[in-house]
Amino acid sequence: MVEYVRLSDGAGGELMDHFIKDNILKYFSGGSSGVSIPVPLSMLDDAAVVDDIVFTTDSHTVKPLFFPGGDIGSLSIAGTVNDLSVVGAKPLALSAGFIIEEGFPLDLFERIVRSMSETSSNAGVLVVTGDTKVVERGALQGFMINTSGVGKRHPLLDDNFKEVKRYRGCRYDWLLDGNLSDGDCIIVSGCIGDHGVALLSYREGYGFETRVRSDVAPLNKLIECILKVGGIVSAKDPTRGGLANAVNEFSDKSNIGIILEEEAIPVSDDVSSACSMLGIDPLEVGNEGKVIVGVVKEKAEEVLSTMRQHPLGRDASIIGRASSEVHGVVMDTIVGGRRVVRRPLGDPIPRIC
Amino acid sequence: MVEYVRLSDGAGGELMDHFIKDNILKYFSGGSSGVSIPVPLSMLDDAAVVDDIVFTTDSHTVKPLFFPGGDIGSLSIAGTVNDLSVVGAKPLALSAGFIIEEGFPLDLFERIVRSMSETSSNAGVLVVTGDTKVVERGALQGFMINTSGVGKRHPLLDDNFKEVKRYRGCRYDWLLDGNLSDGDCIIVSGCIGDHGVALLSYREGYGFETRVRSDVAPLNKLIECILKVGGIVSAKDPTRGGLANAVNEFSDKSNIGIILEEEAIPVSDDVSSACSMLGIDPLEVGNEGKVIVGVVKEKAEEVLSTMRQHPLGRDASIIGRASSEVHGVVMDTIVGGRRVVRRPLGDPIPRIC
Numbered sequence: 001m002v003e004y005v006r007l008s009d010g011a012g013g014e015l016m017d018h019f020i021k022d023n024i025l026k027y028f029s030g031g032s033s034g035v036s037i038p039v040p041l042s043m044l045d046d047a048a049v050v051d052d053i054v055f056t057t058d059s060h061t062v063k064p065l066f067f068p069g070g071d072i073g074s075l076s077i078a079g080t081v082n083d084l085s086v087v088g089a090k091p092l093a094l095s096a097g098f099i100i101e102e103g104f105p106l107d108l109f110e111r112i113v114r115s116m117s118e119t120s121s122n123a124g125v126l127v128v129t130g131d132t133k134v135v136e137r138g139a140l141q142g143f144m145i146n147t148s149g150v151g152k153r154h155p156l157l158d159d160n161f162k163e164v165k166r167y168r169g170c171r172y173d174w175l176l177d178g179n180l181s182d183g184d185c186i187i188v189s190g191c192i193g194d195h196g197v198a199l200l201s202y203r204e205g206y207g208f209e210t211r212v213r214s215d216v217a218p219l220n221k222l223i224e225c226i227l228k229v230g231g232i233v234s235a236k237d238p239t240r241g242g243l244a245n246a247v248n249e250f251s252d253k254s255n256i257g258i259i260l261e262e263e264a265i266p267v268s269d270d271v272s273s274a275c276s277m278l279g280i281d282p283l284e285v286g287n288e289g290k291v292i293v294g295v296v297k298e299k300a301e302e303v304l305s306t307m308r309q310h311p312l313g314r315d316a317s318i319i320g321r322a323s324s325e326v327h328g329v330v331m332d333t334i335v336g337g338r339r340v341v342r343r344p345l346g347d348p349i350p351r352i353c
Numbered sequence: 354m355v356e357y358v359r360l361s362d363g364a365g366g367e368l369m370d371h372f373i374k375d376n377i378l379k380y381f382s383g384g385s386s387g388v389s390i391p392v393p394l395s396m397l398d399d400a401a402v403v404d405d406i407v408f409t410t411d412s413h414t415v416k417p418l419f420f421p422g423g424d425i426g427s428l429s430i431a432g433t434v435n436d437l438s439v440v441g442a443k444p445l446a447l448s449a450g451f452i453i454e455e456g457f458p459l460d461l462f463e464r465i466v467r468s469m470s471e472t473s474s475n476a477g478v479l480v481v482t483g484d485t486k487v488v489e490r491g492a493l494q495g496f497m498i499n500t501s502g503v504g505k506r507h508p509l510l511d512d513n514f515k516e517v518k519r520y521r522g523c524r525y526d527w528l529l530d531g532n533l534s535d536g537d538c539i540i541v542s543g544c545i546g547d548h549g550v551a552l553l554s555y556r557e558g559y560g561f562e563t564r565v566r567s568d569v570a571p572l573n574k575l576i577e578c579i580l581k582v583g584g585i586v587s588a589k590d591p592t593r594g595g596l597a598n599a600v601n602e603f604s605d606k607s608n609i610g611i612i613l614e615e616e617a618i619p620v621s622d623d624v625s626s627a628c629s630m631l632g633i634d635p636l637e638v639g640n641e642g643k644v645i646v647g648v649v650k651e652k653a654e655e656v657l658s659t660m661r662q663h664p665l666g667r668d669a670s671i672i673g674r675a676s677s678e679v680h681g682v683v684m685d686t687i688v689g690g691r692r693v694v695r696r697p698l699g700d701p702i703p704r705i706c
Contacts, residue, residue: 003459010453010487020485023463027470028449028480035445041481048482050446053406053503057448061486061493092388093403095410096381097499100363106356110376117380127381128394129401132373133414134363135704139494140414146450148501150406351488 011346012240012286020044038174039087043253045176046083046236047151054089056080057148063351065112065143067202069194069213072145073115075288079239079353080149081123081218086235086291088160088175088227089151091220093128094120097146100134104143112143123218125149156227163230167296170233175293179233180254184322185300189222189291189307190215190315192243193271196285196349201274208277212270217289222312229306231299236292240347244283246292247320247329248343254294257326260341262333266315280348283341288353294322364699365593365639373397391527392440396606398529399436399589400504407442409433410501416704418465418496421551422566425498426468428641432592432706433502434476434571439588439644441513441528441580442504444573446481447473450499453487457496465496476571478502509580516583520649523586528646532586533607537675538653542575542644542660543568543668545596546624549638549702554627561630565623570642575665582659584652589645593700597636599645600673600682601696607647610679613694615686619668633701636694641706647675 009019029042039049047056060076070078077094084091096116100109120127157173164170172179198214219237226232234254238246243265251258267275267282275282289312295303300318307313320331329341362372382395392402400409413429423431430447437444449469453462473480510526517523525532547568554563572590579585587607591599596618604611620628620635628635642665648656653671660666673684682694 005453005455005457005459005462005487007455007487007489010485016485020483023459024449024451024466024483024485027463027466028473028483033445033477033479035479037446037479037481041479041483048446048448050481050503051505053445055446055448055482055501055503057450057482057499057501058484059450059452059486059499061452061488063492092386092406093390093401093408095401095408095501096377097410097412097501098377099412099414099497100358102358102360104358106358106376109358110380113377113380120381124386126386126388126390126394128390128403129408129410130373130377130381130394131411132363132369132377133412134358134360135414135494136360139416140497141488141492144452144493144497146410146412146499146501148408148410148448148450148499150403150408150503152404 007350008346011350013245013344013346015345045087047087049174052152054084054087054151056083059144059146060353061144061351062353064202067214068198070216071112071115073112074119075216075353076145076147077116077119078216078218078288080147081125081220082237084149084151085220085223086175086237088154088157090154091125091149091151093126093150095129095148096127097131099140099144101140101142102134102137119218123220154227160227160230160232164233164296167298175232175235177234177236177249178253180250180256180294180322182256182322182324183297184233184294185297185318186320187293187295187304188317188319189313191266191268192287192290193267193282193285195288196352197271197274199352200349210270210274215287215289217312219291222310223291225310226303226306229299229303231296232293234294238290238292239286239288239353241344242284242286244341244344250294251329256322256324258320258329259323259326260320260331262331264317264319266317284344284348286347286352360703361699364703366598366697366699368698398440400440402527405506407437407440407504409436412497412499413706414497414704415706417555420555420567423569424465424468426465427472428569428706429498429500430469430472431569431571431641433500434478434573435590437502437504438573438576439528439590441507441510443507444478444502444504446479446503448482448501449480450484452493452497454493454495455487455490472571476573507580513580513583513585517586517649520651528585528588530587530589530602531606533603533609533647533675535609535675535677536650537586537647538650538671539673540646540648540657541670541672542666544619544621545640545643546620546628546635546638548641549705550624550627552705553702563623563627568640568642570665572644575663576644578663579656579659582652582656584649585646587647591643591645592639592641592706594697595637595639597694597697603647604682609675609677611673611682612676612679613673613684615684617670617672619670637697637701639700639705
């Protein structure tokens, strides 16, 4: 039987997880090159750590290229800065690999490059190397970018984990998905679902009106602020598959249950009504400027108030806690029930990044 | 007037150079992030150096995906290992960013991933991080890969430059295009043009018969061998735009003339006859397993004989020298004349990598 790659194999949910484990990981797990890899590919975290270098990559195929609040340029820079930052790195430098369809308008190309430049200035991380490929008409629709990034262990990370260890032991000394323990608090830095909904509202065939703008933003400075407080054990940017996917990764890799409080999860009215109109769950919609962190409970209030003082964390909220009383992720709902929050099969909105 | 991106803007020659300088560099040259960048983007060398990390990126859009001697998988790994190695880095780790068209056959995908795995084992460099995107049918023809790579300064590089400095001063202490001086010898590691010709022979619409196989191979171990000898000042893998482009980059960035000896340039009979049949210049055809090095003349014979002892350098040859007597690149031809070797406008064979 011939099998084919499906859209859902790249949609950030459970199916992508299977696709990667079944078809990619087995070829790249063996062998040794004599270098130390504290966070290898097989951990499937947001970035790898090799010797003392943090390294990550992302290809961007977002559709449309320009959307309310951002474009493929700002998205590519922010996405890679964020993937470095959420494991506890200080981003050092980025690469830009352009793949362009012949005939792509030069003014749009420059608008994208300018947007990359502005976002990288905001983040304080430079693009230092690049590659440009042009393919004939029809070989690619328009434009795609790969951005990879390198960083080093953030100088504040050691003190952060010292603070953690005042209260309990900790498995890894990077901000990894597998670090949560019973009682840790889960904090999200703001309203969820904005990016996916903004994108969808702008796509052909949907065209519903909304004031929602993408939240795309580099989070390195926000994360730096909370590292100063200390006590952070895990961090993740909930992109494809949204909050539901990210929190399930925390739970799976830490082998601990998570109880979310629906009431505490910040969702704007506009996103909420767009989602109910479209029949999708805001928990499963992707974000590009939000971070979810796991924090030892003793530091949670201080981390929360520090986050709220940062422009990108004003709507931050403690949305739940790790708990050995449950398996997987459950949510206490506003109406008083409790429901399971599964890992979505894929993202309900394709090509969000 | 609306302007559009042309195929030649990504074809590795003079037009791509203009495209990058006019449309990309100006947005990424400013600003400072407080990190040291000994080899910045603006030098347009094969990789950048940031703090002590060497960093490079390449998107692979080769057509067809499978060709005599290799495939997009081996090409992507070798290409990135080579870009790190030619500036003087020891490659540490690679990333793999897959962009796949929905419906791409899974068995072909696995064949590519297996090929990446084998090539990375041969090179002794692991893939440590990745990204997978799937786009809907028609948004992309088949399959593309981005590979980025990180490395560190090769431990042999300091001794290599000590050897250089026994004979003369040297501008940069990395193997950069701008390091050549009057009298330096230019060595190529083997026959040129194999990759481009192998690819073309396999493409629809051409279908000429040839025994030529792509030379795709990781060059890090060959380069390590000659670094042990010392005296290397510049190195470059002549991919898009071929030898003609690479040697012109040496000449331009070092601000020194180069005299090539046509007789000394190794070209196989098959490539030679295919090129004359097609009316293209083998000097402009891309390679994926060759390196061109600039060496102080006192070490040239020793570097040559060391190269020839390595399986990937058996046909190595001293093909010319840097000379202040000429401007740009000229070639003394077999028939006794001298002709200018210009930087090609683009690669005569599109989508070779």
